[in-house]
Amino acid sequence: MIPYGRQQIDQDDIDAVVAVLQSDWLTQGPTIGRFEAALAARCGAAHGVAVCNATAALHLACLAAGLGPGDRLWTSPNTFLASANCGRYCGAEVDFVDIDPATWNMDADLLEAKLEAADRLGRLPRVVVPVAFSGQSCDMARIHALSRRYGFSVIEDASHAVGASYLGRPVGSGDHADMTVFSFHPVKIVTTGEGGMVLTNRPELAARLEQLRSHGMTRDPARMTEPSHGPWYYQQTELGFNYRITDLQAALGLSQLGKLDAFLARRRALAARYDALLADLPLTLPTRQPGAESAWHLYVVRLRLGEIGRGHREVFEALRASGIGVNLHYIPVHLQPYYRALGFAPGDFPEAERYYGEAISLPLYAGLTDAEQDQVVGALHAALRKAPAA
Numbered sequence: 157m158i159p160y161g162r163q164q165i166d167q168d169d170i171d172a173v174v175a176v177l178q179s180d181w182l183t184q185g186p187t188i189g190r191f192e193a194a195l196a197a198r199c200g201a202a203h204g205v206a207v208c209n210a211t212a213a214l215h216l217a218c219l220a221a222g223l224g225p226g227d228r229l230w231t232s233p234n235t236f237l238a239s240a241n242c243g244r245y246c247g248a249e250v251d252f253v254d255i256d257p258a259t260w261n262m263d264a265d266l267l268e269a270k271l272e273a274a275d276r277l278g279r280l281p282r283v284v285v286p287v288a289f290s291g292q293s294c295d296m297a298r299i300h301a302l303s304r305r306y307g308f309s310v311i312e313d314a315s316h317a318v319g320a321s322y323l324g325r326p327v328g329s330g331d332h333a334d335m336t337v338f339s340f341h342p343v344k345i346v347t348t349g350e351g352g353m354v355l356t357n358r359p360e361l362a363a364r365l366e367q368l369r370s371h372g373m374t375r376d377p378a379r380m381t382e383p384s385h386g387p388w389y390y391q392q393t394e395l396g397f398n399y400r401i402t403d404l405q406a407a408l409g410l411s412q413l414g415k416l417d418a419f420l421a422r423r424r425a426l427a428a429r430y431d432a433l434l435a436d437l438p439l440t441l442p443t444r445q446p447g448a449e450s451a452w453h454l455y456v457v458r459l460r461l462g463e464i465g466r467g468h469r470e471v472f473e474a475l476r477a478s479g480i481g482v483n484l485h486y487i488p489v490h491l492q493p494y495y496r497a498l499g500f501a502p503g504d505f506p507e508a509e510r511y512y513g514e515a516i517s518l519p520l521y522a523g524l525t526d527a528e529q530d531q532v533v534g535a536l537h538a539a540l541r542k543a544p545a546a
């Protein structure tokens with residue numbers, strides 16, 4: 157089975173992890189800071205705070221943005237559960253903004269209309285989480301401008317978008333977001349096994365994220381409520397968590413970052429190849445958001461069902477049966493039983509639902525060979541062949 161995504165681990169990645177295993181620090185050592193500094197520098201951000209996964213990163217970013225009970229968080233329905241769940245962890249109400257039918261990202265027109273309506277009702281969100289779906293930025297300039305007008309924080313879920321750029325600047329630079337979150341799960345662009353990071357340009361947010369990552373405690377006398385009792389002293393000033401990443405993981409991440417450009421180049425070449433090889437099939441191929449250069453975490457096609465003699469599920473199952481590990485990103489989050497129980501219903505976000513009925517994620521990862529990609533394309537041709545007329 158050709159999977160839809162997988163990590164690429166080389167001997168130098170293994171050596172980097174082994175070197176940490178042989179060192180004094182398996183966790184809370186010097187490698188974490190080096191990993192944070194390297195990714196922040198790469199993205200043009202002032203601060204990076206690495207944590208145990210991107211879900212924890214989103215949770216801490218929401219807390220640092222001041223999200224709490226009685227507040228509202230809005231995100232896209234076309235995302236992984238974590239982009240919405242982070243709001244629920246903070247006791248906030250979660251709502252969604254439907255997707256743009258062309259880019260499959262949060263629709264900035266719909267966001268603006270929903271903000272106008274919410275403003276009249278006094279129900280504006282405190283946080284909006286735009287998701288750079290498949291590795292391509294949303295219309296962040298517009299979303300950022302709306303955040304200034306309506307006073308919400310922008311936490312960009314760039315879990316798919318390490319190495320992507322927008323308007324000529326790296327995603328994570330903080331030009332259009334208060335905080336940007338990356339994931340290092342093995343299917344993403346670079347991996348640490350499990351891992352995530354928040355980038356920000358605001359020192360007070362970085363300090364808060366660091367404190368929340370480790371139990372809400374500090375060893376910094378400037379942040380304490382009373383003079384230190386001695387060299388052993390620390391204070392817990394708020395309720396935090398153990399969301400730390402290990403030095404083993406940070407070493408893997410640092411080593412992987414050295415290959416980011418090579419990974420991106422291969423993903424972009426494969427995406428361009430899919431564009432060319434699939435052009436004559438009854439599919440809607442990914443559209444480019446003007447100004448955005450995708451990191452190509454996913455290559456999603458939509459079936460033009462009116463032109464195909466088979467259903468979505470039938471095509472999906474035919475591909476799986478021929479050894480192609482296709483996937484579907486994403487089941488609209490508002491249709492999950494947990495969110496249905498909170499009041500959401502089918503029909504609430506029709507573009508995301510229509511998309512869900514047509515989308516298939518094709519294999520895309522740095523180690524995918526041209527021959528394997530040709531196999532995927534061949535299987536798609538076969539799966540989409542019209543049933544012969546009776």
Ligand SMILES: *Cc1c(COP(=O)(O)O)cnc(C)c1O
Binds near residue numbers: 235239313341
């Ligand atoms: C993978 C992913 C996450 C969660 O990442 P973890 O590191 O697995 O917690 C969040 N949001 C999106 C859009 C993702 O794809």
